[in-house]
Amino acid sequence: MADDDFSKQTKVLSDIELERLKIQDTRKVSEYKANTLEIEAKKNWDLFYKRNETRFFRDRHWTTREFQDLLNRAECTERVLFEIGCGVGNFIYPLIEEKLNFRIVACDLSPRAIEIVKNNSKYNPSCMHVFQADITTKHVFTQIEESSIDIATLIFVLSAIHPDKFLSTLKNIYKLLKPNGILLFRDYGLYDMAQLRFKAGHKIADNLYMRQDGTRCYYFSIEYLGHILKEIGFEIASNTYIHRRTINKKENIDVPRIFVQCKAIKPD
Numbered sequence: 179m180a181d182d183d184f185s186k187q188t189k190v191l192s193d194i195e196l197e198r199l200k201i202q203d204t205r206k207v208s209e210y211k212a213n214t215l216e217i218e219a220k221k222n223w224d225l226f227y228k229r230n231e232t233r234f235f236r237d238r239h240w241t242t243r244e245f246q247d248l249l250n251r252a253e254c255t256e257r258v259l260f261e262i263g264c265g266v267g268n269f270i271y272p273l274i275e276e277k278l279n280f281r282i283v284a285c286d287l288s289p290r291a292i293e294i295v296k297n298n299s300k301y302n303p304s305c306m307h308v309f310q311a312d313i314t315t316k317h318v319f320t321q322i323e324e325s326s327i328d329i330a331t332l333i334f335v336l337s338a339i340h341p342d343k344f345l346s347t348l349k350n351i352y353k354l355l356k357p358n359g360i361l362l363f364r365d366y367g368l369y370d371m372a373q374l375r376f377k378a379g380h381k382i383a384d385n386l387y388m389r390q391d392g393t394r395c396y397y398f399s400i401e402y403l404g405h406i407l408k409e410i411g412f413e414i415a416s417n418t419y420i421h422r423r424t425i426n427k428k429e430n431i432d433v434p435r436i437f438v439q440c441k442a443i444k445p446d
């Protein structure tokens with residue numbers, strides 16, 4: 179199969195994997211618990227960063243390789259990049275190190291994560307605006323003007339938001355982008371090994387799960403992602419599955435991973 183075909187194909191499940199998905203349906207998260215997780219999303223992410231501080235996510239050094247749009251364009255003066263759900267800055271600080279011509283705007287739901295971003299030795303308030311906000315709400319418009327962003331990045335963030343709020347989130351981002359502005363998206367893909375590993379008692383709804391720590395995770399098909407982006411008005415420049423392996427020789431881990439990567443443009 180050509181690489182291109184592979185990146186558009188949904189993973190074909192083995193009998194064992196199909197059985198695992200069936201077992202997940204035998205005991206779902208109760209409606210009461212699912213509502214509580216939504217109400218407590220901010221608290222749960224804040225506790226996550228209290229426990230893990232900067233130790234959980236590794237700096238993302240692959241971003242300029244995978245998203246060529248992040249690289250300097252000669253004709254360009256300063257561009258404004260908005261990193262949504264910036265966590266402790268694993269995406270933005272490697273970009274700053276590369277000295278690209280960005281003014282960085284970043285937000286996260288967790289006040290503690292924002293505090294950690296601001297305590298980083300590379301934090302520079304003269305070219306960065308970092309604040310706490312829930313991107314599903316209108317709060318973000320008190321901090322950023324409409325049509326002011328050149329590039330918005332959603333890196334493993336929409337999966338943490340309840341699907342009922344995907345459209346409001348994407349609508350907010352659409353409004354913040356300039357005409358011709360770009361949304362760069364990377365997140366967990368349908369039937370990623372982490373999805374297949376959930377035991378009974380963790381599934382909330384189709385492709386939506388609760389982790390042990392109360393944070394949630396949605397697994398995207400490229401069809402569904404393309405559909406919701408188009409519904410908002412975005413044009414899709416690319417939208418594919420990315421197959422990678424997570425390797426940790428020390429812990430003898432070598433597992434296949436599936437991500438979704440997409441570039442969407444707000445038309446002129």
Ligand SMILES: C[S@@+](CC[C@H](N)C(=O)[O-])C[C@H]1O[C@@H](n2cnc3c(N)ncnc32)[C@H](O)[C@@H]1O
Nearest residue numbers: 223263264265268286287288312313333334338
């Ligand atoms: C998996 S982390 C990814 C962090 C970062 N983008 C990165 O690539 O390292 C998901 C982040 O999304 C944030 N988040 C979850 N829901 C959010 C919301 N409604 N608004 C803003 N940020 C949110 C969480 O607090 C968390 O920091």
